[in-house]
Amino acid sequence: MRKLSRYLNLYRVFVIQYVKTTMQSKADFFIGLSGFLISQAAGLAFLYLVFEQIPSMQEWNLEQMLFIYGFAQLPRGIDHLLTDNLWMVGWQMVINGTFDKYILRPMNIFFQIVCEKVQFDALGEILVGLILVGRSVAKGTVQVTPVRLLFFIISVSAGTVIYTSVKLILASIAFWLKDSSAIMTTAYEVADFAKYPIEIYAKPIQAVLMTILPFAFVAYIPSTFFLSNANIWKTIGAECAVAAVIWIIAYKLFQKGISMYESAGN
């Protein structure tokens, strides 16, 4: 318990420090935020333009598509907000040897990496996600009860864990390859598949999305619980199980990677 409060305290200190540095240029913050907002707007406009032409896509109408789309943004955005610094591990830290500093400090290494940066650009994604989900509630596309709200929060949290774990695995590859940024961006591209119902894809792609890069569990599969009352164990239950398993794999790999790490000499 004391350990937890120590870490929470440290997190606060780190975040305040980071906010101070970003405050130096407020313009950057707004540029980053609007960048992600505009990307989201483009994705939404695509759906609107397409649904001008067709009544529904397979069994999904526009409202349901928007819910899935918005729901998918939430775990993605939260992960982006909190753990964006993992990119730096795959991209620069291992190859430049700046990873050294984490090993020297008496703190959990994963914690140190994550708390060093809060990516406020991600608020654009979270905002769009919240608006779309809120809209679906207002329009009656999904019903709200306290229990369902609880499941929603659990599902978003588990989805965030899946995102973070995938990112951690890919960043950890840098301990072997020195630079894994190209692999990371590729995997992120795969995450875009999750914004739409996965039934539209070919079987091999579906298989990848359910196993190696389990982005299907982040939004689409749990959203069927909220939209069409699918079995909870097969949706949110499965999502939580996947999240737990992939987190354990990711963290083990990360620890193994650190033990392999040799600093860049100078």
Next chain:
Amino acid sequence: MKKYFRIYWPFAVNQIKSNFVYKGRFYLFILRKFLGMFIYYYLWMAIYASAPSGQLGGFSRNEMILYVFMSYTISDMVMVGISSEIGHDVTDGSVAMSLTKPISYRARLVFQSLGIMIYRAVVPTLFIWIGLEIYKVCKLGMPVTSPVTITATLVSILLSFFIYIYFDYCFGMLAFITTYIFGMNIIKNAALNFLTGKLIPISFFPAVLQRIFSFLPFTAIIYVPVMIYLGKYSGVQVLEQLGKQALWVVMLSLLGSFLWKRIEKRIVILGG
């Protein structure tokens, strides 16, 4: 002209060579682009499967397949950005070095990108196009593309490259105002995905927006060459579109020179 090429061509060759060195990274890059293409391929297939008629926005299902693959390959080939490099040069001050050298900063950047464009044209794009053509004839049962259309498309693509690069040069001048060119680029890419017709054909937009778009250079970057390839324009229209593209190249290049002159006057670089 010949001298000009002799001076700047090595920059292009250099880029081609260094691209060949980092092959692993490049294959991943291709894989990434493929993923994007396939998301939209499947999405469109599902959309057409639910369409009340076989035509959407003036495109048949088969034409849309070609549209998706062509727009993606063309955008990868021609949209070789230089604004992030300008951003780098400005933030770390190395743009000062470029001012002291007796070569044009812009011409150097353009030729470097030309090298990358040539590399990308040969290594993945050509093979994708050949595959697409075979798919088109054998699977979709459409006629073989005529040599005239192919030539017109290639000319159009080359003009697209110059439109984009001169536009991106002007855009890169923003680096003198803000240092967060990464964020600016995200905004730009999101907007361009839309305005160029990469995400969805321009004909899907409401008529008012289509009219506004026709006054902007962006549709000329992707939508126009794809439409030429699909044979959606008549002979006269093709010439008209190519002329319009050429006009944009000239206008954006003049705008770039103008901006650079303005900035050159007020630029202050600290340290040395």
